[in-house]
Amino acid sequence: MGGAADALETGRNSAETIWVEVPGDQPELTIDDLVLPVRLIYTPWVNRKGEIVRSFRADQITLADPGRKSG
Numbered sequence: 001m002g003g004a005a006d007a008l009e010t011g012r013n014s015a016e017t018i019w020v021e022v023p024g025d026q027p028e029l030t031i032d033d034l035v036l037p038v039r040l041i042y043t044p045w046v047n048r049k050g051e052i053v054r055s056f057r058a059d060q061i062t063l064a065d066p067g068r069k070s071g
Contacts, residue, residue: 020056027061034064 006015020037029035037058047053 018054018056020058020061022058022061024060029061029063035061036064037061 007018008015020040022037027035037056038061039059041057043055043057045053045055
């Protein structure tokens with residue numbers, strides 16, 4: 001299963017939404033939870049149209065700080 005997450009790059013002060021696949025059941029998260037992917041792997045590949053496709057996988061997703069929200 002997987003889920004969409006906003007990836008924050010603090011050094012550049014930027015963010016983008018990525019889809020992260022994880023094994024097992026989909027994590028139960030709310031839209032503003034801050035999470036940490038455990039052993040995140042980025043795998044780019046080229047599809048049949050010649051476009052670069054990005055794939056993200058993690059062993060698991062955990063709450064970064066259960067009491068803190070991103071917004």
